[in-house]
Amino acid sequence: MEASKCALHRFGNTSSSSLWYELAYAEAKGRVRRGHRVWQIGFGSGFKCNSAVWRALRDVPPVSSGAGDGEEERRRVSCNPWVDSVESYPPKAYI
Numbered sequence: 001m002e003a004s005k006c007a008l009h010r011f012g013n014t015s016s017s018s019l020w021y022e023l024a025y026a027e028a029k030g031r032v033r034r035g036h037r038v039w040q041i042g043f044g045s046g047f048k049c050n051s052a053v054w055r056a057l058r059d060v061p062p063v064s065s066g067a068g069d070g071e072e073e074r075r076r077v078s079c080n081p082w083v084d085s086v087e088s089y090p091p092k093a094y095i
Contacts, residue, residue, distance in 0.1 A: 006089045011081075016042035016050075021081060023054075025089070028082035030062030062086075 007014070007021040014021065019040045026032050034056055041051045063083050082089070 002090050006091075009091065010085065010089070016044065024080050025082055025086075027060045028063045028080050028086040030060065032056050032060040034059050 003022040003025040004018070006025055007018050011018065011021055019042055023038060023040070026038070032038070036056045038054045038056075039051065040054065041049070043049050063080050063086060080086075
C-alpha cells in the first residue's frame with residue numbers, strides 16, 4: 001500500500017498508469033530483489049481488466065539523487081521518476 005499511496009500523493013490519479021509509478025517506487029527504494037514477483041492488476045471501465053506477473057532477474061539497487069558513478073549507473077537512475085524525491089517518501093503523515 002505504501003507505493004500506491006506515495007504514487008497518488010506525488011503524481012495524483014493517473015489511472016492504470018499508476019502501476020508503473022508504483023513499480024518504479026519499489027525499485028527506487030531497493031525493494032526489488034532477484035526472484036521476487038510483482039503482480040500488476042489494472043482495472044478499466046466496465047468489465048475490462050488486465051494483469052501481468054513480472055519476475056526480477058536481478059537485484060535492483062536503491063537510487064539516490066547523489067548517485068552517478070559511471071555511465072550505466074547514470075542511465076539507470078535517470079529513467080526512474082522517483083530519483084529526485086525518493087528520500088522524502090513516505091511522508092511522515094503515512095507512518
